[in-house]
Amino acid sequence: MIRFVATRLARSLMTILAVMTFAFVVLRLSGDPAKVMLGPDTPREAVDAFRQQWGLGQPIWAQYFHYLGAIFSGDFGMSMRDKSPALQLVLERLPATLIVTVPALILQVTIGVSAGVFAALHRGSIVDRGVIVLSILGFTIPSFVMGLLLVLVFAVTLHWLPSGGSGTWAHAILPVITISVGWIGSLARFSRSATIEVMGQPYIRTAMAKGVHWSDVVWRHALPNAATPIVTLVGFMVGSLVAGAVVTETIFSWPGMGRLLISSVANRDLAVVQCIMLLVAAMMVCTNLIVDLLYGWLDPRLNARHEN
C-alpha cells in the first residue's frame, strides 16, 4: 500500500513538473518574457528590475531552476493590468467560482448517477428510454447554447431569474444549471452502462440464486463494483468543471476565475494566465491522486495486484 501511494505521489509530482515546464517553454518561445509579462510601455528600469528578479541574464537551465523556485515559493509574477501579484488576483476570484462549481458538481453526481443506475435497473422501461434520450441531448448541446437558451426562457421571456451578474443566490441558479447539464447526461449514460455490465456478472446471479434480497443485491453487490469506473469519470469531470466555468461565467457575467482567465487571455496578461493554468493543473493532479487512492479502497484487488 505504501509503495502504491509513493509511486502515485511521485507520478503526480512529475506531472506538476511537466505542466510547469510547459508554461516555462511556452513563455520563452513567445518572445522576451520581460516585455511579454510587463507590456510594451513599461519604463526601462522596471524591465531591468524584472530581468534581475527572474534571472533573465543567466543561461537557460539556470533560468528554469530560478523559475521553479519562484513558483514553489508562491511568486507567480505580477499582473500587468493592476500591478498586484497574480496569485492574489486569482485567489480573490476563487470563491465566486466555487459558489457555482461545487453545487454543480453535487447536482451532476447525485442526479447523473442515480438516473443512470435507476435506468440500468429498469432496463427497457419508459424511464430508461427517457434517460437515454435526455442524456444524449445533454451532452450534444454545447454549454454556451444551453446558457443562452436558459437566459432566453427564464430571464427574457418568463422574467423569473436575472440574466447575468451576481449578488443574490438567484443569480447563481442559471450558471449552476448550465454547468451541470452536459455532465449529468454523460454521467447518467456512463453509470447506466457500468451498472448494466455489473448486473450481468456471475456473482450477481449467484447472489440472486441464494435468495439475497433485491435491494441488498443492488446496494451491497452491484453498486460497490459499478463505483470504480464511475469514480474515474467523476475525477475527469472536476477538470471539465473548471473549463465549463470559463464559458458559463462569461455568459452570465459571473465574477469568477473563468472570466478572469478570458479577460487575461484577451489582454495578454500572461502572469495571471500562467497562474490560473498552474492552479488548475495542481487541482487536477490532486483530484486524480485522490481518485487513484479511492480505487485502492473501493477495489482491494488493485492493491493486491500492485503488491505482487
Add this chain to the structure above:
Amino acid sequence: MSIVSPGKRKNVLPLSVGLSLVWLALMLFLAFFADLLKPYDITTMDLASRLAPPLSSGHWLGTDELGRDVLSRLLQSIRVSLFIAFGATLISAAFGTTVGFLAARFGGWVEQLVVLMADFQAALPFLIMSLAVLAFFGTSMWLLVVLMGFYGWERYARIARGLALSANAQGYAAATVQLGATPSRVYLRHILPNVASTLIVSMTLSFPDIVLMESGLSFLGLGVQLPETSLGNMVGFGRDYLTTAPWIVLSPAVIIMLTTLAISLAGDWLRDTLDPTLN
C-alpha cells in the same frame, strides 16, 4: 455458439442513424459548395435592412446587426468549422497513432515519456491549455487547427499502443519481421491496416468534441477571428442581440447541436457494428 447468427440484425440501419447520415451528407455538401450556394458575400452589408427577421425578402434567415445575410454567413461558418474539425481530427489521429506505435516499438523510457505526456494532458483541461497557448502566441487560423489537433491524441496513442502490442504477439507481424521487413514497414504496411478500423471509429467519436471545442473557443472570441466566421463565432457575436434578434444565435446553434448529435449517433452505431471490443 448459437445457431441463429446475431450478426444479421446489425446490418439493419436504425432510423436515427439513417437520418444522421443524411444530415451529415447535407452538411458536407453545404461545406463543399458554400461559395456557390451563398447568396451574398459574408461581409456584404445591407444597412437598409438591418436585423431583418427570417423569411424577409432576399434574406431567408434574416440579417444581423450590420445587415449581413445570416444564411450566407451560416454556410461559410459550416465550411470553416467543419474544415477545422476535420483537419484537427486528422492531425490528432496521426500524432496519437505515431506516438502509440513508438511507445509499443521502443518501450522503456520512450513509453515512460508518452505516459508522462498523457498525464500532462489529463492534468490540464484542454480548454485551459488552449486559452493559455492562444494568450501567449495570439490567435491565428493555423495555430487553431494545430492546437485542436492535440485534442484527444492520448486516446489514439493508448489504442494504437495496445493494438500494436497485441499485433506483435500475433503471427503476421512476427512473420514479416522474420522475412526481414524494417520496423517502419511492419508498422505502416502491416499493423496499421489491421488496426485502422478501430482508429477510424475513435475518430468519429472525437470529431463532435472537436466541433464543440472550436465553437466554444470561437464563442469566447478566442478562436476563429474576424472577418472570418465560424459557428461558435456567430453564436458569440449574436449573443448581444438575443432579445431583439434571436435568429442570429439560433440558426448556428441548431446546426452545431444537430451536427454533433448526428456524428455521435453515427459514431456509436459504427462502433457497435464494426468494433464491439472498443469501449
